[in-house]
Amino acid sequence: MDRRLAVLGGVLVTIAVLAAVILVDVLGTVFFALTVAFLLAPLRRRIRDRGVSRLMTTVIVTATAFVGVVVLIAPVGYLLFARFGDVLAFINALPESIMLEVAGFQYELVVAELIAFAEQRLRGTVTSVAAALPVLVTKFALFVLLVFSLLHNESDIRSSVIAVVPPEYRDIANALHERARNTLYALYVLQAVTALATFLIALPVFYFLGYSSPLVLATVAGVLQFIPVLGPSILIAVLVVGNLLAGDIVGALAIAFLGGGLIAWLPDLTIRPRLAKRTADINGSLYFIGFVGGLLSLGAIGVIVGPLVIDLLAETAGLVADEFEIEPETA
Structure with missing residues (x-):
């Protein structure tokens, strides 16, 4: 059999x-x-x-x-x-x-x-x-x-x-199944909800600060939320530098503090913790490596494949450690 x-x-x-x-x-x-x-x-x-x-x-x-x-x-x-x-x-x-x-x-x-x-x-x-x-x-x-x-x-x-799948290995299959589903939830649902929240927060901020195209800037901020680690901070940094080069010190400080706090950080501090309990515990640096590596290797679909493979690799490493009773190093 x-x-x-x-x-x-x-x-x-x-x-x-x-x-x-x-x-x-x-x-x-x-x-x-x-x-x-x-x-x-x-x-x-x-x-x-x-x-x-x-x-x-x-x-x-x-x-x-x-x-x-x-x-x-x-x-x-x-x-x-x-x-x-x-x-x-x-x-x-x-x-x-x-x-x-x-x-x-x-x-x-x-x-x-x-x-x-x-x-x-x-x-x-x-x-x-x-x-x-x-x-x-x-x-x-x-x-x-x-x-x-x-x-x-x-x-x-x-x-x-x-x-x-042989019965004695189905626990491994179930573990990888759960990890994959939680990772995909983090990549799709969590990122999408955070991006939407970023857009809704950024729109009034950019309008209040007097930017000529607040809708475009808010949309860019929402799209950039899909880039791990950096996210909308890229846009905020560009706007700060642009204001400084134009001699607008007040505008640079305003977008640095309001934009950095409300746009770049607030969605991560409010939305992610509420949804994170249903996602895999993805390490930020590994997520970034998977995102960039997948994008460069496979194109657009790599932004999903890369983090998913990296996270499954981490889960498999954990299963190996559990199998051989390897204790994690403690500080």
């Missing part, structure tokens, strides 16, 4: 690898759909337990996934298309040179080429996205179809996967 399970598991892995090779162009979409369906499976079971039909439950949860993805993508689309001119104006308003003075010596740092490069890349990104729009729509339709199919057959898929 164990040999038969091992053969079936090997066949499953082999076919999965073959499918990944064949579907390489849509592999990111497939992985994204898998993670979203995996995260929403408990919600589907909860609704199903209330007596709702299988089809209706799947439709409701798939619609939830659809709306969630649209809400996540909408701010980026808003910046790239609806307010593209304002974003370019903000970039072009940056000073072309910065005067540095150290120990009595002055040095002019010319950043005009960097600004021109940023503008060129932004234009190129918008052009590429516009050209690839039909493909993106097709991939989005594939995503919705995959999520619906995975959720509709969630019980059968779960039973099949558990069946090929």
